[in-house]
Amino acid sequence: MDALLAGAALVLAPDNLLVMLLAGAFGLFVGGMPGLTATMATALLVPVTFFMPPVPAISAIVTATAMAIFAGDLPGALLRIPGTPASAAYVEDAFRMTQKGEAETVLGAGLVFSVIGGLVGAVILALLAPTLAEFALGFSSFEYFWLALFGLSCAVFISTGSPAKGLVSVLIGLLLATVGIDTTAGHPRFTFGSVELLGGVSFIPAMIGIFAISEVLRWVTGPRAAAHITRQFGNVFRGQWALFRRYKVNVARSAVVGTGIGVLPGAGADIAAWVTYALAKRFSKEPEKFGTGHVEGVVDAGTANNASLGGAWVPAMVFGIPGDSITAIVIGVLYMKNMNPGPTLMLNQPELLYAVFVTFFVANLLLLPLGWVAIKLYRRILEVPREVLMPIILVFCMVGAFAINNSVFGIGIMLVLGVLGWFMEENGFPVAPAILGLVLGELIEHNFITSMIKADGRLLGFFERPVAAVLGVVTLLVWTWVVVGKVRQVWQDSGPRRSAA
């Protein structure tokens, strides 16, 4: 209880609330700009949060992401351009509702159900994290190795597109994590004589490159249509209570499923939205209306994408394993502040864990007034020309990449990985698994080598502790399921050709 009060005091301090307000406005702006994602908002915030104490840093990230995920609904509903990937699942319904003159209803639903989803996610986070942390205290290197491997496996197989490309992305991240002095033997690896590379590939410049520079490059190489809206909006809260009563089962289901998907390492708000939209259609009494401007899918997926944000912090805080690309960035930030996320955080700095819970509540409550203001001002937000914004983002990224180590080498890393991230996305390779690989690389290798030494090189030793055995078998089953599925698919595809021959 003392820790909870201490955490609440840290979050509710006036300067922290000011940070949350500013971060909230920033998140709404970035999320509302078509083409700029919640992950990019986090990436751009990191250079600033790097210089803050832990609680304001975390508060800024939590608030900005909650706002950005909601704000992604605005261009989706008004322009048919999802502001963030998390809004893509229901963009068709939302836009058609606007065309039918129901813009207020769909924007209000996006806002209200985002808040509800976010609050439920926060409750589940607050209940689940301490219990899991207690359980995780008994974990050894074997359990951590399997857990991290399971996390990476989920990131590979849940990500959209080909599993082989997802795996390549993870492996690139893991390979980048091996650069520098090896932690077990102290031997330099892949440094090519560079003193700068001895410390490894700096995480923050890498992440800014992959998530922000690649976005700038995508904008520069893509079509540049200007987006404008001319109308004003009325009362967006009218009719929301009736919607809640009508779809309360949907809201409960999507909040729980969304949080659960957030907890799964590697799966974030976008996947939560797609899954719950599909579930809503499956269980709906009017599935034929989906895609024609029906609010039900918006309610479900809008609830789930914000709920998943809280869920993603469960594995991040308890095991140090990110639940999505945003928490991957957060873990990097925490490590740099010498606050290693994991079960011992609950023992050593419980007020920090409780501060995260309280931050989620406050951020989601703040979303209601700030989101309302964002809807009212959205016309003006869209008027900010991206021709001006993108060069400024570019310069901001360069300063951020420099600021971490006060080295121009960071800008070089950012540029190289920005081009790599852009090229990867152009060719269907998801980039989020690469960041998870980079964050988890050292953890996986350290626990793998430690476990190998403990087991004297016997791989069966990885299955001798009960929890490790369960985690190991589950991870291997996931791989078997995917590989068997792929082989069957190839076999079926080649069937007609075989019979033709």
Place this chain on the structure above:
Amino acid sequence: MRVNDALLGLVLILGAAAVAFQAQAFPDLPGQGFGPSLMPTLIAAGLAGCGAALVVGGLRRRDGPWITPGAWTRRPGQILDVALVLGGMVAVILLWQRLGFVILATGLTGLLISRFRGGHVVGSFAIAVVAVLTIDWAFRHLLLVPLPQGPLTGLYW
């Protein structure tokens, strides 16, 4: 720019071979048959496996050219935009200490804004000056990041 999966797979296999080759030079841990080379070797094996899968998949589905340039490569204006963004960043890296942040960033931002807006040079550079000085003030004064000032050292805050 889209590259056929088979070609990407081949590049991955070659890259994996280079990683594995370099890793074999790393020493083992004392008294163990493994060491710093183990993880890179496993990663290389994984990359080679994925590369092989991409080669097979790419050859099976090959119905277009090996490399398909993006639509932007057919618009000379956009090629110049990309060159300015990438070249500008390389120039910033090379001249960072010599010219300092404010000069480089104002030059790059002003150039890019005026290019993207199709003119308005004075207005674009005015926006660039305000934006860069704000960033410089925030990072150098509030966050105490030692951004280099180059020839302007001592001339402003």
